[in-house]
Amino acid sequence: MKYLVTYWSQTGNTKKVAEAVFEELPGEKTLKPIDDVENLEGFDLTFIGFPVMQFGLPPEVKKFAAAHAEGKKIAVFITHAMLTNSDDQQQQVMLAKELEMCMAAFSKSHVVDIFHCQGELSEKMANELIASNIPMLAAFAAMRPLTIGHPNQNELSIARKFAKSVIASLPARQT
């Protein structure tokens, strides 16, 4: 079984999750930023990770998925600023919509499982969002204090469990 873990990460949060996932995989495995991946040929399963950007997936990842993910076995991991366990119903609905938007890019793939967690919105990025003058994005900047330190050790440990459970779910001869 050949595994690929690939990711797009602007400030390192998704990369941390990618590394945690990668460490749990058995056998032949490759870890690469998405920009360094030509295609998914030859891999039995690809873990693909990215942050939510402007309520959906980064254009680079969308393009990659459209070009290479059709018919492929994929496990997805996503980081985002939104709280995963917010009491705020509106936030929960918004996060669900964002994840749905992201997953639409993989509608032609065989998606085995999805993991998502919070990722710190860096100070630099928060300032850029404020400067964008797009009210919804500026609102994310205000969320920065709630994102600091994520993904934390607990979230990385859940990411590891996700990787193990994806592997365990594969037919025995494929692991």
Ligand SMILES: Cc1cc2nc3c(=O)[nH]c(=O)nc-3n(C[C@H](O)[C@H](O)[C@H](O)COP(=O)(O)O)c2cc1C
């Ligand atoms: C330009 C920009 C747009 C973002 N848009 C969203 C968003 O729509 N929803 C959200 O939950 N987080 C949003 N975020 C927060 C990132 O998804 C989060 O900080 C993520 O962990 C960054 O991952 P990375 O360090 O791998 O790049 C945005 C961040 C930036 C910089």
